[in-house]
Amino acid sequence: MSFNSDFIWGAATSSYQIEGAYKEDGKSLSIWDVMCEKPGAVFDSHTGKIACDHYHLYKEDVQLMKDIGLQAYRFSISWPRIFPSGTGKINSKGMDFYKKLCDNLLENNITPFATLFHWDLPYELYTKGGFLNRDSTDWFAEYAATVTKELGDRVQHYFTINEPQCIQYLGYGSGEHAPGLKTGLRDLLLIGHHLLLSHGKAVQAIRANGSSSVQVGWAPTCSGLYPATEKAEDIAATEMAQFDVTTEYNGTEFNSFGLTYFNDPVYLGKYPDKMFSLFGEYMPKIEQEDMKIISQKVDYHGHNVYNGVAIKSDGKGGYLYCKRDIGYPHTAMNWPVTPECVRWLPKNIAKRYGVPIYITENGLSNQDWVALDGKVHDSTRIDFLHRYFIQMKKAIEEGTPIKGYFQWSLLDNFEWSNGYKERFGLIYVDYETQKRTLKDSALWYSDVIKSNGDTL
Numbered sequence: 001m002s003f004n005s006d007f008i009w010g011a012a013t014s015s016y017q018i019e020g021a022y023k024e025d026g027k028s029l030s031i032w033d034v035m036c037e038k039p040g041a042v043f044d045s046h047t048g049k050i051a052c053d054h055y056h057l058y059k060e061d062v063q064l065m066k067d068i069g070l071q072a073y074r075f076s077i078s079w080p081r082i083f084p085s086g087t088g089k090i091n092s093k094g095m096d097f098y099k100k101l102c103d104n105l106l107e108n109n110i111t112p113f114a115t116l117f118h119w120d121l122p123y124e125l126y127t128k129g130g131f132l133n134r135d136s137t138d139w140f141a142e143y144a145a146t147v148t149k150e151l152g153d154r155v156q157h158y159f160t161i162n163e164p165q166c167i168q169y170l171g172y173g174s175g176e177h178a179p180g181l182k183t184g185l186r187d188l189l190l191i192g193h194h195l196l197l198s199h200g201k202a203v204q205a206i207r208a209n210g211s212s213s214v215q216v217g218w219a220p221t222c223s224g225l226y227p228a229t230e231k232a233e234d235i236a237a238t239e240m241a242q243f244d245v246t247t248e249y250n251g252t253e254f255n256s257f258g259l260t261y262f263n264d265p266v267y268l269g270k271y272p273d274k275m276f277s278l279f280g281e282y283m284p285k286i287e288q289e290d291m292k293i294i295s296q297k298v299d300y301h302g303h304n305v306y307n308g309v310a311i312k313s314d315g316k317g318g319y320l321y322c323k324r325d326i327g328y329p330h331t332a333m334n335w336p337v338t339p340e341c342v343r344w345l346p347k348n349i350a351k352r353y354g355v356p357i358y359i360t361e362n363g364l365s366n367q368d369w370v371a372l373d374g375k376v377h378d379s380t381r382i383d384f385l386h387r388y389f390i391q392m393k394k395a396i397e398e399g400t401p402i403k404g405y406f407q408w409s410l411l412d413n414f415e416w417s418n419g420y421k422e423r424f425g426l427i428y429v430d431y432e433t434q435k436r437t438l439k440d441s442a443l444w445y446s447d448v449i450k451s452n453g454d455t456l
Helices: 031-035 054-068 092-107 136-154 164-172 185-209 232-242 260-268 273-282 290-294 341-353 379-397 440-451
Strands: 008-012 072-076 111-117 157-162 215-219 301-304 310-313 319-321 357-361 402-408 427-429 436-438
Touching: 008 111, 008 357, 008 440, 054 092, 054 436, 054 440, 072 157, 072 402, 092 111, 092 136, 111 136, 136 185, 157 164, 157 185, 164 185, 185 215, 185 260, 185 273, 185 290, 215 357, 232 310, 232 319, 232 341, 260 290, 260 341, 301 341, 341 357, 341 379, 379 402, 379 440
Parallel strands: 008 072, 008 402, 072 111, 111 157, 157 215, 215 301, 301 357, 357 402
Antiparallel strands: 310 319, 427 436
């Protein structure tokens, strides 16, 4: 057994990173538009005003998806393009863009997977407190209901929120992402609770307004821990570490990037007990129906995973993080290359939560350029993906219910605070001319898809 016959091979993007058209057809500013105005916030003062101009070039991009052989495309919807004021009157021109995109995908036999929120909060709602305001959960539910109703049968697969950890900590803790704030622990935990409530209310809205066959999940992230050896004690130590709540890893006083903080409430209906012992009075007020709303049944779990850390037993019933080898392999963004994470993380997610899984993001930033022969020879990306796919295949053969894989990213794009410095795409984008070039990795991935992984 390797990849199931119905395994889905796809690629992913997000609205602010590729669409451009930042004020066109009624779209209002997002917090990322405003973040780009802040001196020093983004590399070399780059912005997403034009990005990959996907808003105008979507048909060309869909054709490239078809050329690669993608079976599915995970994209996100721009909230301020749908609701310029954040709530209230819908912007029909903005909604029409996504209808046309989905129609074009379906005409080319590519299944749309829509993510409702990939970080571009309407600036109008930020001025009202954003996710610090409990009303944000109702704003998001209204938005989810509208999008689902408008797209109708075009979209049968939704993800509510992408990486709540990044929204919360990178946006309001470290301040490196929009809105660029550095708040305290109390605010961070309140934002986390409101994101969880927003997810739950969105699931309700999607079920109420979608077709009878609509499916929904969400797409958090975390470090994918894996055992240093396959000894039973190291495997047990890895599970313990993966399911732990800690303030120590990454050297921060608050770490929201563990598995259980954002996922136990969704799948088990409660916060991990350790959250209360660690954070006590700083934990947000939990109203009577909150956990019931948060733990709405979902159809699958999306997970973004790029790297991880090896874990070993400390010999005393606990665990230790292993130090990385001298000269360990790393990507252009200095992220470690640890393919074992896509074997062990999904396995532990399935063990704890019993839910089917999509790998919703995985890939690398690479030092790509157009060679003298006019092609982009990204052999490093091919080797990276090959290694990760082998480990994913092992996980499936061991019984882990992985339903599909979305490579990050379809296109080189605006990489948040790194601007256009980092290139994650299967497709090279010349940002001056908007010329697209399929990289060698796109052609290699095409062969993997055609064989359903048998060429690995």
